Amino acid sequence: xxxxxxxxxxxxxxxxxxxxxxxxxxxxxxxxxxxxxxxxxxxxxxxxxxxxxxxxxxxxxxxxxxxxxxxxxxxxxxxxxxxxxxxxxxxxxxxxxxxxxxxxxxxxxxxxxxxxxxxxxxxxxxxxxxxxxxxxxxxxxxxxxxxxxxxxxxxxxxxxxxxxxxxxxxxxxx
Numbered sequence: 001x002x003x004x005x006x007x008x009x010x011x012x013x014x015x016x017x018x019x020x021x022x023x024x025x026x027x028x029x030x031x032x033x034x035x036x037x038x039x040x041x042x043x044x045x046x047x048x049x050x051x052x053x054x055x056x057x058x059x060x061x062x063x064x065x066x067x068x069x070x071x072x073x074x075x076x077x078x079x080x081x082x083x084x085x086x087x088x089x090x091x092x093x094x095x096x097x098x099x100x101x102x103x104x105x106x107x108x109x110x111x112x113x114x115x116x117x118x119x120x121x122x123x124x125x126x127x128x129x130x131x132x133x134x135x136x137x138x139x140x141x142x143x144x145x146x147x148x149x150x151x152x153x154x155x156x157x158x159x160x161x162x163x164x165x166x167x168x169x170x171x172x173x174x
Contacts, residue, residue, distance in 0.1 A: 057157060058084050060150035065171025068150060081153065081165040082108055093172055094124045099133035102166060111138045112164035114156065118149030120172030139164070146170045 058081060062069035067076040070086060080089040082104060091097045097117070105111065115134055117126070126143055134141045144152060146167050156163040 058086065059154050059157070063147055063150055063170050066169050068146075068167065068169070077169065079165070079167050080104070081167075082112065083164075084157075089166060091166075091168060094119050094168065097130065097166070097168075099130060102130075102133065105134070105137040105139065105164070108164075110162060113140065113162045114164070115139045115141050116149045116152050116156075116163065116165045116167075117141060117143045118146030118165065118167035119143060120146055120168040121170055122173060146172075 058070055060068055060070055061072065067074060068079060069075075075086065075088075078089040078091050080087045089101070091101050102115075105115070123143060123145055126141065131141060142149075142152060147170055149165060149167055153163060153165045
């Protein structure tokens with residue numbers, strides 16, 4: 001019986017607690033410290049927006065079905081990013097991505113550690129010949145949809161890693 005009486009006493013206090021909480025003003029919440037980027041964006045549920053990044057470092061700020069926004073500038077079409085430089089890229093669909101379309105990696109030095117391949121809207125299996133070519137350059141390959149590719153690029157670039165990206169617009173469905 002003592003337990004039942006305790007529950008009843010607690011239940012009778014709920015209206016008092018609610019009334020007290022309503023009377024207290026909410027404190028302003030304008031400056032919050034952001035959690036670790038790795039934790040925040042590991043699920044890739046949004047594009048990474050990083051504050052305090054050097055001006056010469058690229059960061060994706062958005063994407064659309066037809067292109068990407070990088071450092072405040074909108075780019076239409078497919079992009080190839082190497083050594084923090086943005087280039088338009090010829091492939092319009094996933095089947096256009098060949099060793100020839102990535103031949104720049106035979107001459108770029110230092111060779112990026114990772115190539116992030118953004119497939120458009122969906123992840124698509126990479127042809128074994130293309131995979132062998134990328135491996136022959138010394139790069140690791142990460143194949144993801146273009147939304148996650150841009151977020152992954154931000155994280156790795158912010159960490160100071162040598163990363164390259166080859167991205168089809170998000171609206172491409174090959």
